[in-house]
Amino acid sequence: xxxxxxxxLPLMLLLAVLQTAVWPYFxxxxxxxxxxxxxxxxxxxxxxxxxxAVWALIGGIFLDLFSVGPFGLNALALVxxxxxxxxxxxxxxxxxxxxPSVLGALGTALFLLVQFVLLPLSGWSLGLGVVRxxxxxxxxxxxxxxxxxxxxxxxxxxxxxxxxxxxxL
Amino acid sequence: MLNKPDGIRWxxxxxxxxxxxxLYVLDSTGNLDTLLRFLRDPVATLSDVASDPAQSVSSAxxxxxxxxxxxxxxxxxxxxxxxxxxxxxxxxxxEGEYEILANLFDYARETPLTSRVLADVIGRxxxxxxxxxxxxxxxxxxxxxxxxxxxxxxxxxxxxRVNERSALVLLITDASSSIPARLSESRSPGLVHGGGxxxxxxxxxxxxxxxxxxxDTVLTSGLIGEFVAGAMVSRFPxxxxxxxxxxxxxxxxxxxxxxxxxxxxxxGKLEKVFVITxxxxxxxxxxxxxxxxPGP
Numbered sequence: 001x002x003x004x005x006x007x008x009l010p011l012m013l014l015l016a017v018l019q020t021a022v023w024p025y026f027x028x029x030x031x032x033x034x035x036x037x038x039x040x041x042x043x044x045x046x047x048x049x050x051x052x053a054v055w056a057l058i059g060g061i062f063l064d065l066f067s068v069g070p071f072g073l074n075a076l077a078l079v080x081x082x083x084x085x086x087x088x089x090x091x092x093x094x095x096x097x098x099x100p101s102v103l104g105a106l107g108t109a110l111f112l113l114v115q116f117v118l119l120p121l122s123g124w125s126l127g128l129g130v131v132r133x134x135x136x137x138x139x140x141x142x143x144x145x146x147x148x149x150x151x152x153x154x155x156x157x158x159x160x161x162x163x164x165x166x167x168x169l
Numbered sequence: 170m171l172n173k174p175d176g177i178r179w180x181x182x183x184x185x186x187x188x189x190x191x192l193y194v195l196d197s198t199g200n201l202d203t204l205l206r207f208l209r210d211p212v213a214t215l216s217d218v219a220s221d222p223a224q225s226v227s228s229a230x231x232x233x234x235x236x237x238x239x240x241x242x243x244x245x246x247x248x249x250x251x252x253x254x255x256x257x258x259x260x261x262x263x264e265g266e267y268e269i270l271a272n273l274f275d276y277a278r279e280t281p282l283t284s285r286v287l288a289d290v291i292g293r294x295x296x297x298x299x300x301x302x303x304x305x306x307x308x309x310x311x312x313x314x315x316x317x318x319x320x321x322x323x324x325x326x327x328x329x330r331v332n333e334r335s336a337l338v339l340l341i342t343d344a345s346s347s348i349p350a351r352l353s354e355s356r357s358p359g360l361v362h363g364g365g366x367x368x369x370x371x372x373x374x375x376x377x378x379x380x381x382x383x384x385d386t387v388l389t390s391g392l393i394g395e396f397v398a399g400a401m402v403s404r405f406p407x408x409x410x411x412x413x414x415x416x417x418x419x420x421x422x423x424x425x426x427x428x429x430x431x432x433x434x435x436x437g438k439l440e441k442v443f444v445i446t447x448x449x450x451x452x453x454x455x456x457x458x459x460x461x462x463p464g465p
Binding site for chain 1 (some may be wrong): 181205213226227398
């Protein structure tokens with residue numbers, strides 16, 4: 001896991017910066033892709049809930065650094081969403097084509113749902129506008145997850161091959 | 170085929186959830202403030218570096234893409250200039266009247282200047298549930314929590330978290346934002362609440378007898394504040410433009426009415442804002458902190 005941590009730290013930081021400084025200028029249908037969420041969800045699908053949760057924690061902390069909301073909220077919501085998605089994937093028939101899109105949308109919905117539960121407890125008000133945006137966001141996430149999945153799938157394969165070669169030596 | 174985990178280490182998952190929950194609790198109790206003030210600056214610098222090219226590309230994409238479109242745009246702008254010149258003439262007359270009134274009340278001499286700090290917008294809240302901005306001015310530049318943030322088109326929000334060289338601003342459109350306001354025509358008071366993502370702002374608690382019409386300007390009232398060093402100080406200066414009334418909802422069954430408020434600020438394209446670091450206080454005299462009163 002140490003090796004993937006070295007990848008997760010700069011990758012999640014880069015994605016959080018992009019999400020904060022770049023994507024808002026290129027919103028699609030009024031929403032922006034949540035790449036940090038998708039990356040954590042995909043890594044959980046590929047490497048299991050434990051590694052996915054670690055990546056989600058790192059990504060969530062970077063999101064929290066840029067957010068006006070309570071610190072730790074993104075991290076907590078993303079960890080729970082990633083674990084839940086990985087467990088759901090565990091119970092479903094394997095598919096490399098449809099499943100990532102479905103789980104990407106599900107993971108995003110869970111990420112927002114956890115925050116919907118937690119935020120009022122911290123005294124924050126929530127607008128219902130995001131509920132109207134959720135179907136659009138879910139569709140966008142379901143589409144954007146495809147390239148994210150294939151990039152991370154290739155990375156995962158390379159890491160596993162490297163590990164096998166190292167063991168062989 | 171997707172890889173399926175052989176055995177799930179529930180203890181490891183519980184530890185990770187506990188770490189995230191711990192951070193959430195520590196921040197809610199204010200125990201992370203000092204640490205975060207220094208951690209946020211380096212990442213804000215990265216955001217600053219990344220936002221400049223993104224803004225340039227976005228502006229280029231928004232620009233007219235062909236000659237016909239540009240010509241039409243020039244004609245449209247020329248018509249706007251002519252209309253503005255006519256309006257400007259009216260304003261000049263009003264300005265003359267205002268000067269007379271200001272001299273009469275000796276207003277200009279008595280009103281201290283509002284001090285502002287110009288800041289660049291270097292990022293936006295990555296979480297769709299929050300409406301926030303990151304600016305490149307912080308504690309070292311005199312920015313403090315609670316200071317109002319405005320732009321040439323109207324009120325933008327309020328400083329919510331301050332780091333050494335950057336700050337996070339909660340926009341007036343966030344569902345958690347509430348600002349004491351008044352209508353420019355009837356001077357009726359109310360409270361402007363943000364609607365959150367995709368929802369309009371609303372001015373609530375307007376008395377039913379108040380005359381509210383579509384197009385009325387909504388301004389900050391300067392009322393409602395907080396106790397600082399035993400004195401009541403207002404959070405916002407009086408008279409900042411929040412927006413215009415776009416719709417009015419009233420029912421005879423209610424004792425209050427609500428107006429939908431539309432801001433002239435394009436929050437998605439903001440590049441520069443002003444942090445108001447000092448302003449003339451609205452007279453909230455007579456209000457004393459009950460906690461300061463000596464006991465019997």
